[in-house]
Amino acid sequence: MKGISILEGKYAMSMDMYPLQDKSFNRIHPFYDNLKEGRFTTTKCKDCGTRSFPPRVLCPECLSEEMEWVDLPMEGTVLCVSEQLAGVPLGFTPPLIMAHVDLDGELSYLGRVQNCQAGELKAGDRVKVVAIPIESIPAEGKKGAIIEMERVFYVFEKI
Amino acid sequence: MGRNVCIIGGGMSLWGVRQATARDLYQEAGKACFDDVPGLSNKDVDGLLVGSAFTERSNFQTHLAPLVAEYLGIKPKNICCRVELLCASGSSGIILAYGLIKSGLADVILVTGGEKLYTPQRWEVFYSELGTGDHDFDGAQGLGLPPPFFSMVAQKHMKEYGTTEEQLSMVSVKNRRNGARNPKAQFQKEITLEDALNAPPIVRPLKLFDCCPVTDGAAAVIIASEERAREYTDKPLVYIKGTGQASVNNASANMPSMTTWEALKIASQEAYRKAGVKPSDIDVAQTHDCFTISEIIEYEDLGFCEKGEGGLFVEEGRSDFGGDVPVNTDGGLLSCGHPFGGTGIRQAIEILRQLRGDAFKQVEGARTGLTHNLSGLTAAHTVLIYGRDV
Numbered sequence A: 001m002k003g004i005s006i007l008e009g010k011y012a013m014s015m016d017m018y019p020l021q022d023k024s025f026n027r028i029h030p031f032y033d034n035l036k037e038g039r040f041t042t043t044k045c046k047d048c049g050t051r052s053f054p055p056r057v058l059c060p061e062c063l064s065e066e067m068e069w070v071d072l073p074m075e076g077t078v079l080c081v082s083e084q085l086a087g088v089p090l091g092f093t094p095p096l097i098m099a100h101v102d103l104d105g106e107l108s109y110l111g112r113v114q115n116c117q118a119g120e121l122k123a124g125d126r127v128k129v130v131a132i133p134i135e136s137i138p139a140e141g142k143k144g145a146i147i148e149m150e151r152v153f154y155v156f157e158k159i
Numbered sequence B: 001m002g003r004n005v006c007i008i009g010g011g012m013s014l015w016g017v018r019q020a021t022a023r024d025l026y027q028e029a030g031k032a033c034f035d036d037v038p039g040l041s042n043k044d045v046d047g048l049l050v051g052s053a054f055t056e057r058s059n060f061q062t063h064l065a066p067l068v069a070e071y072l073g074i075k076p077k078n079i080c081c082r083v084e085l086l087c088a089s090g091s092s093g094i095i096l097a098y099g100l101i102k103s104g105l106a107d108v109i110l111v112t113g114g115e116k117l118y119t120p121q122r123w124e125v126f127y128s129e130l131g132t133g134d135h136d137f138d139g140a141q142g143l144g145l146p147p148p149f150f151s152m153v154a155q156k157h158m159k160e161y162g163t164t165e166e167q168l169s170m171v172s173v174k175n176r177r178n179g180a181r182n183p184k185a186q187f188q189k190e191i192t193l194e195d196a197l198n199a200p201p202i203v204r205p206l207k208l209f210d211c212c213p214v215t216d217g218a219a220a221v222i223i224a225s226e227e228r229a230r231e232y233t234d235k236p237l238v239y240i241k242g243t244g245q246a247s248v249n250n251a252s253a254n255m256p257s258m259t260t261w262e263a264l265k266i267a268s269q270e271a272y273r274k275a276g277v278k279p280s281d282i283d284v285a286q287t288h289d290c291f292t293i294s295e296i297i298e299y300e301d302l303g304f305c306e307k308g309e310g311g312l313f314v315e316e317g318r319s320d321f322g323g324d325v326p327v328n329t330d331g332g333l334l335s336c337g338h339p340f341g342g343t344g345i346r347q348a349i350e351i352l353r354q355l356r357g358d359a360f361k362q363v364e365g366a367r368t369g370l371t372h373n374l375s376g377l378t379a380a381h382t383v384l385i386y387g388r389d390v
């Protein structure tokens, strides 16, 4: 049957949850390259010194395009926790634990905490940023070639 | 300063889990809207704006406005496009219609908005929600569904200001009581404080009745210049007086505060300034009660009460009929449901009726009304002020 791509064994990249990380798709690919080496990094403007997160190719403060990569702290303190036990998005298993984490005054953001059960994490606990491998997407290239893209992402883990 | 601009009519489809397609819903909303202004025909409309966020995601339909125009028998000549700001898509359409008409680029614009969100597979809408924040960074960690985020907002507000779970529940009891009178609402049944407090948890401290549902629905309004409005209706005229729409961050890493919504303060101050009114002048308001905690913070950041006193504001009945400013008099998102693009239009319809004097339950003598939407994980806020006086 034609017109239903899933029945042809194809994968719709537009439905994928993770960004295309390879340098052929993404100008901030060093973020993912660094992550593979265990570094959590972002961009800093060489002209005005503004550090941005997420990383980017343009300084939102002075509009310079001169960026350098800098390391972020890889440990932080939990400010608040949410525990979703049901109805989590496809690709995650419940409980989905999210935490608002302060990376030692450098950056705070909401992130997922892996290997953590409901009731296990509370404000004040310490967590670390860890890199995890993401299943690669079998992308269809020219002449039927299948391109496997190695991917990685970051997540918190309780210390 | 341009022309005076009025909202002259509006209507909506039944909202809920509907056995209908998106285009069915736009037709129902359009019909209800035109029925509200018998003096106006679809042939009089010279512009169309359609607010919808998940149209490509849930219905696989891009280039939505020409489709809606065709189905409603509208032949736009001044504007015909879709507007997207997730939960504020509809309000964004009204702001744009206001600007176009005020400046003379159009005379009569139909602004509609809606979503068909429900597919038999509930996970689809949850999965698509991962694209509503910063997809590549926050979404890829599983952030995007509202309940975990608003659970943290509630926890922090409770810790910082002493807001209680009972006060959260009081918002849902009030709004469900108001919604029980609304024949278009997804939920038309009152609940008790006990029901709300004993409901199953969604993401603690938020329980079932603290959260708005997944909804299919559409709504539509007619915005016109004052001159043209007088041709089409004998009902009291309701003017758009002021607008504001603000964003100060998108990614969770750049949020100034989870419990004080800076963008809401900015948007509302802009709207008050343009309208020449202050918070105490607002007689009735429809605010974005996607969660009970949202409405509590909105009382504060809209200036209806002091910071941190939002819980007391609902507890003392100051946001109910007879109080300082009745809020979500048609049931709000908690009763009506929330088809993203439809919500701002639904709010405008309720304010129109309240100011015109023909609401389901009337705020006596209301002359000035306000609508508010937050969108995304509070990444943008949109405020409009309407009035019987220019």
Ligand SMILES: [Zn+2]
Binding pocket: A045, A046, A047, A048, A049, A050, A059, A060, A061, A062, A063, A064
């Ligand atoms: Zn710079």
